[in-house]
Amino acid sequence: MRYLPLNQNDRAAMLDVIGVKSIDDLFHNVPESARLSGLVDLPKHQSEAAVEQHMSRLSAKSVSAGSVPFFCGAGAYRHHIPATVDHLIQRSEFLTAYTPYQPEISQGTLQALFEFQTQVALLTGMEVANASMYDGSTACAEAVVMAHRVARGKKPVAILAPGLHPHYAAATQTLASTLSIKVAETTPQMGTDADVIDMITDETSCVVVQSPNVFGEIVDLAPIAAKAHAHKALLIAVFTEPVALAAIKSPGEQGADIVVGEGQGLGVGLNFGGPHVGLFACTKKLVRQMPGRVCGETVDANGERGFVLTLSTREQHIRREKATSNICTNSGLCCLAFTIHMSLLGDAGLKQLAALNHENACQMADIIDGIEGAEVLNDTFFNEFTVKLNKPAADVVQTLADKGILGGVPFSRISGGQHEDLLLVCATETASDADMQAFEIALKEAL
Template identity: 55%
Template sequence: MQNLSRAAHTASDILPYVAHTPEVRAQMLKTIGVKAIDDLFVDVPAHLRCESTGLPPPQSEIEVERNMKTMAALNLDASKAPFFCGAGCYRHKVPAAVDHTMQRSEWLTAYTPYQPEVSQGTLQALFEYETQVSRLLGTDFSNASMYDGSTACTEAILMALRLSGKKKNVLVSGGLHPHYKDTARTYLRMSHYGNMVEAARDVTGTENLISQLDANTAAVVVQNPTVFGHVIDMAPLAKACKKNGTLLIGVVTEPVSLGMIKSPGEMGCDIVVGEGQSLAGPMSFGGPHLGLFGCKAKFLRQMPGRLVGQTRDSEGKRVFVLTLGTREQHIRREKATSNICTSSGVMATSFSMHLSMLGEVGLQGLARHNHAQAVALAKAVKQVDGVKMLNKSFFNEFTVGLPGGVSAAKVVEKMAKRGVLGGVPASRLFGKPDDNLLIMAATEMNTPADNKALCAALRASL
């Protein structure tokens, strides 16, 4: 009883500290020798300081947990409702065997190891990953993974500018995901590498990038399928780029599509990047995700990140090593090929194991199933009065136009209240001009009952 009383007494003593009272803050400031919190930021120029963060006042851990749970309860969980959202992040079934297997000690890592001689299991998994990604993207080489699709795309642009010499313009397709554009724009603005030229957006997917090439175009960036879902043939553009001395960068945000669609590398792209989340793991509120990166052999020395290779040890046994990783920030500092790349090791391992379990035939079957689901969804949605299909081609995602004056964002909110997550409003990505456009995706996780529920909710919400 004595010990319990002492424990209770101690807990009551620390509550004021947990609550961050003014008295405690004053004591903390006195201890570190300043009069006010602002004194800690005197070295930051006044015009760069934020007057207010907009955050609520300090709370105890108990209060924070309670408030977070209240906010979380407002969400409609993707697993508890018909789900048709995509636009770069997709809900697929990753087998339980993947999660179980990759957590074995031989493979579990969050990062590419720097001591290859003691990390053979991890390095072998990444070696297999590189082989699979190279075949998937249609490139000669791929690296041992990157953060995510947007930073991989940015790395490809920076790499192309390094390779291009005096050419400083990068022509970016209007069908590239806006988040990828924003990431690239930020890095280009801060690095002074070059300029980003955005092609006019064309929702129908008929933009003519060839006519916009000029002598100063270092690279062209094209997503396939586009953010609006269009499937395009990049071969004519690749031919024009080669003639112009311009590098072509292909972007894939839905790797499952490569089970049906010709890879960017096969269509002539010099560098291919993408987002591997579809095959690596759940959506996870936006991360961690996985950046795919591959290129032609002649550009290998400018590829960012690490390359795992295999060789033989002194006893003739097969071993794995970090063959390429010398141009990173920890070695080359300001002369590094990249200062933003890193490896999503655990996601790369998951991606590789999922692909290994699927095999080539399995990936093709999964792709066909996804496309069939999207075709069924498109047929159902076209029966809703006022809804117009904007795609002539698509894989598992397409864009529809709602009746004039109808806000897609408001319709999505109404459908959510009816228990259906009906897609991504284009205005969420592009702003007000696309207020009536709705991007919908279907995967193997959708059922005919889901399609029926979507159409019912859409009719009611319109």
């Protein structure tokens, strides 16, 4: 077996040193009834070539986004990733290291995390950020639990706005359900996010608002923040597309207390939904209630600047059942990819990328508005918007797929069947004029 360096002579010599006769003696503590005598019923080892061939054939059974006109978003966005990013994250020293428990020999990972945290703080307009979460949806759920903790459990209600991605709402509901947090969920509905203002009371620990929301609308967060703060509740601002934050006013600027979102759009591929990278930022005041890993600056014994994991007294390995969260990893390599892509783009590059996305989406919206049976519902949007169709969107999407076009996400797919006539369409910088034309022709035929 190519991955195992020991040979039979080594094994015999080592058993001798240990002072046992056979490998079975090292498993003597396993109850006899649970000892397997033979092999489990699975195929035996295979060569690298054979496994690669099997996997290539499986891969070929899917239609990859890059091979067809592609307009899907709804929480995962396809952008071009510079080759540099994938090369760098595959360097052995990043790929095959673990959590930087020994800072003297982990400064590479730690400095990258410090830079990442700063980039996230700047992008969201917040004071501090952590070293990342599993993904945007789990970051959202953890933020609601954090708000509950900030209120010391005295404010039982968390309000979720109607424009919050239904998967984010569901993940939040799952985590909150066991913790006596009452989740005031609203029905997904366009143009109604401001309705949460009237729902906020002294019982409210937090209000969770996404912008751009799941329908693609850009939401005015400031009045929601003002009402929340008047009732000592926190505004948790959510985003699913990090590139959007380069084009619209940052949540921090609009009064958010916690900002969570999905970072996948920068540096990380679609990956069929994972791994992605959750971003988590908040005000300095709340930092000791924040979940997840945090990297901080310090000095070494010679006075040189260095970085360490810090504030670990919040975490499970120290606090155990009193921890702020059970989380003990971040999305390491994905957050590295995010930070490398951001370093390549810089301020100017990111803004230009955002502008290209918005322009493509505007062009796409104009095309769709010209098709009979289809109507763009958004007043505002970034790179994704909602289309009302005269047929069930899932059927239309299937028809388009049969013609080799991945034409968006039927809203019913993420909302448990609600709004069957709505289609979410996203056009990033990767959509070409020819792609849009192909979509136009196919949609006309489908309607």
